[in-house]
Structure formats: C-alpha cells, structure tokens
Amino acid sequence: MYHNEMKIEFPSKSQNEAFARVVVAAFASQLDPTIEELSDVKTAVSEAVTNAIIHGYENSSGTVTIKCSIDGNKLTVEVIDFGKGIEDVELARQPLYTSRPELERSGMGFTVMETFMDTLEVESQIGKGTRVIMTKSFKSV
Amino acid sequence: MYHNEMKIEFPSKSQNEAFARVVVAAFASQLDPTIEELSDVKTAVSEAVTNAIIHGYENSSGTVTIKCSIDGNKLTVEVIDFGKGIEDVELARQPLYTSRPELERSGMGFTVMETFMDTLEVESQIGKGTRVIMTKSFKSV
Amino acid sequence: MGEIKRFIRDDGIIKVSRNMKETAKKVKIAKEKLVKEYGREVTIEEISKELSITSEDIVLSLESLNAPEYLYDTIHQ
Numbered sequence: 589m590y591h592n593e594m595k596i597e598f599p600s601k602s603q604n605e606a607f608a609r610v611v612v613a614a615f616a617s618q619l620d621p622t623i624e625e626l627s628d629v630k631t632a633v634s635e636a637v638t639n640a641i642i643h644g645y646e647n648s649s650g651t652v653t654i655k656c657s658i659d660g661n662k663l664t665v666e667v668i669d670f671g672k673g674i675e676d677v678e679l680a681r682q683p684l685y686t687s688r689p690e691l692e693r694s695g696m697g698f699t700v701m702e703t704f705m706d707t708l709e710v711e712s713q714i715g716k717g718t719r720v721i722m723t724k725s726f727k728s729v
Numbered sequence: 730m731y732h733n734e735m736k737i738e739f740p741s742k743s744q745n746e747a748f749a750r751v752v753v754a755a756f757a758s759q760l761d762p763t764i765e766e767l768s769d770v771k772t773a774v775s776e777a778v779t780n781a782i783i784h785g786y787e788n789s790s791g792t793v794t795i796k797c798s799i800d801g802n803k804l805t806v807e808v809i810d811f812g813k814g815i816e817d818v819e820l821a822r823q824p825l826y827t828s829r830p831e832l833e834r835s836g837m838g839f840t841v842m843e844t845f846m847d848t849l850e851v852e853s854q855i856g857k858g859t860r861v862i863m864t865k866s867f868k869s870v
Numbered sequence: 871m872g873e874i875k876r877f878i879r880d881d882g883i884i885k886v887s888r889n890m891k892e893t894a895k896k897v898k899i900a901k902e903k904l905v906k907e908y909g910r911e912v913t914i915e916e917i918s919k920e921l922s923i924t925s926e927d928i929v930l931s932l933e934s935l936n937a938p939e940y941l942y943d944t945i946h947q
C-alpha cells in the first residue's frame with residue numbers, strides 16, 4: 589500500500605493559514621483528488637489552523653505543527669498546538685458553541701471540519717495544547 | 730522588519746521533490762516575487778533536494794528537512810539531510826564534478842544553486858549529513 | 871497594450887501573483903470543459919494533463935483565487 593508523510597512547523601501568524609492550506613493541498617494532490625475534494629480539505633485545515641492561532645495561542649506567538657500522512661487512498665491530517673487547551677471538548681464541538689463571541693466567530697469550526705472530512709478526533713489538555721486529527725478517503729473517479 | 734519562518738520534514742522519496750518545490754514557492758510568495766525569481770528558487774530547491782535523496786541517502790530511506798525564513802525581502806532556504814556527507818566540499822562544488830557519472834547526472838547541481846540564488850553555503854560531515862544554505866533577496870518592482 | 875505587455879514580459883517583471891490568477895482561470899475553464907466531456911467530476915491529474923501544468927502549480931494557482939490577501943503581498947500591505 590502506498591505510504592507517504594510530512595510534517596511542517598510554522599509560527600502562529602494569521603498569514604500562515606493560507607500557507608498551511610496550500611502545503612496540505614499540495615501534499616494531498618498525490619491522491620489525485622478532484623478540485624472539490626481538495627477544497628474540502630483546505631477548508632477543514634483553515635478552520636483547525638485558525639483555531640490553533642486564535643484560541644490555542646490567543647494570537648500570542650507559538651508554533652503550529654501539521655502532520656500529514658497518506659495510506660492507500662486515505663489522507664490523515666493532524667493540526668497540533670501547544671497552547672491553552674480546551675476544558676470541555678464535547679461542549680466545544682457543539683455547533684454554534686464559541687468561547688469568544690466577541691470575535692464574531694461563528695462557532696462552526698469543528699462542525700465544518702466534521703462535515704468536510706470523514707472523521708474528526710480532538711485531543712486536548714488544559715495548559716498543554718490541542719491535537720485535531722482528521723481523515724478523508726479519496727475516491728478515484 | 731518583517732520576519733516569518735517554517736520547517737518541513739519528509740521522507741527521501743523522489744516524488745517529494747515536486748512537493749518540496751511547491752512548499753518553498755508557496756512560502757516565498759509572501760515576498761510577492763516575479764515569475765522569474767520564483768522559478769529560480771524552485772530550480773535551486775529541486776537540485777538541493779535531489780542531491781539529498783540520491784547522494785545523501787543514496788535512494789535508501791531517510792528524512793529531508795527544509796528550513797525557510799524571510800527577513801525583510803531576503804529568503805533563506807536550508808536543505809538538510811542526515812546521510813553520508815561529502816568528503817571534499819570544494820571539489821563537489823566544482824562545475825561538472827559528479828561522484829556518480831553512471832547516473833548521467835550533469836555535475837551542475839551546485840553550480841545551478843549558485844547561479845540562481847545570491848549565496849550558497851555547504852556544510853557537510855562524513856556519516857553525519859549535509860546542510861545546504863541558500864539566500865536570495867527579492868527586489869520589489 | 872500588446873506592446874506594453876510584451877515590454878513588461880521581456881523585463882521579467884511579471885508578478886507571480888498575477889500569473890497565478892491567470893493560471894487559475896485556465897484551470898477553471900479546463901475543468902468545466904472536461905466535466906462536460908466526461909460527464910463526471912475530473913481529477914487534478916486530468917486537468918494537469920489537459921493544460922500541461924503540474925498538479926502542484928494547479929494547487930498553488932487555486933490558492934491565489936481564495937485568499938490573495940494572505941498568500942501574496944503580505945509584506946507590501
């Protein structure tokens with residue numbers, strides 16, 4: 589079975605969100621996706637990276653790590669921060685829940701990740717950080 | 730002065746050469762380069778990554794690391810392997826020198842890197858690996 | 871106009887950001903054409919063959935439509 593992987597690290601600056609999205613999309617392009625499939629992955633990555641930057645590090649400086657792997661036709665993307673962590677992951681994953689309504693976020697980030705990817709896992713520890721693990725299988729057309 | 734950086738790691742597979750090139754291009758695009766400037770950087774990165782894969786690891790498996798940083802309008806790219814190393818760096822950098830003429834390589838990799846980038850440094854230790862450090866300043870037009 | 875364009879090209883000062891957007895437009899057009907032809911969704915690889923542009927460059931060009939304000943010109947703003 590075909591396997592490949594990569595890991596990338598960058599500082600938690602908002603302009604690196606677009607960069608992260610392209611890197612994951614370029615890596616995923618090995619799976620010969622459609623533009624729509626690729627756009628789904630990019631949307632999910634954007635949400636996870638934005639969360640790491642604005643919630644995990646609260647816009648202070650920190651490092652965001654993304655690990656990607658391909659096994660057969662399945663892509664796994666992990667977005668990791670070493671920021672403040674999430675107290676109640678179940679609550680955070682509820683549609684429309686946001687801890688920072690003042691930022692005019694929609695509270696739909698996790699819901700978007702769930703919708704655009706096949707699976708979503710969230711591991712978090714207060715003061716240690718958060719790891720979001722998403723997978724998506726690509727159907728060859 | 731504007732600063733940004735990133736680090737990426739991937740296995741020494743030949744199909745990751747194109748991936749590495751686009752990652753560095755996506756990062757460098759923050760500097761709003763011209764087509765020519767970006768194409769120069771991509772060519773230099775290709776040569777360095779190919780060297781890490783075919784000479785450093787001799788096509789066995791290992792990890793290639795690329796570190797990039799931007800300071801003002803200057804891009805620094807480091808391509809690092811933990812492979813066999815280079816015995817005589819000065820000799821290796823000579824135009825047309827290749828240790829593996831049987832591969833029909835041109836022996837022009839380092840010359841290309843020197844030509845397309847502003848500066849090139851090569852640090853290497855036998856059995857430890859090789860680090861190629863290239864810089865290029867982008868002129869705003 | 872044509873002459874000015876040629877002059878700019880010869881000078882090699884065409885910005886990637888502008889070129890990427892043109893590529894992205896070509897990608898969209900090629901995609902529509904192939905979808906009609908095949909009667910199904912098409913993959914990046916198929917578009918890549920049609921246009922003779924690498925998949926990686928297609929990925930980069932598509933990003934230029936999404937968020938030019940992030941990927942390009944960050945330091946010139």
Ligand SMILES: Nc1ncnc2c1ncn2[C@@H]1O[C@H](COP(=O)(O)OP(=O)(O)O)[C@@H](O)[C@H]1O
Nearest residue numbers: 639640643644680686687693694695697698718
């Ligand atoms: N990486 C993270 N670090 C800390 N908290 C997070 C992280 N990601 C999400 N959260 C928490 O989960 C909540 C819901 O996230 P999300 O669904 O993306 O909505 P929004 O970002 O709009 O608030 C956030 O408001 C925040 O409290």
Ligand SMILES: Nc1ncnc2c1ncn2[C@@H]1O[C@H](COP(=O)(O)OP(=O)(O)O)[C@@H](O)[C@H]1O
Nearest residue numbers: 780781784785821827828834835836838839859
């Ligand atoms: N990362 C590396 N690890 C070990 N040896 C290297 C590495 N990069 C270059 N070399 C040595 O330097 C020589 C010259 O490299 P280069 O100019 O790219 O020519 P070519 O790759 O065509 O041989 C190579 O033949 C090889 O012996």
Ligand SMILES: [Mg+2]
Nearest residue numbers: 635639693697
């Ligand atoms: Mg969010």
Ligand SMILES: [Mg+2]
Nearest residue numbers: 776780838839
């Ligand atoms: Mg070479």
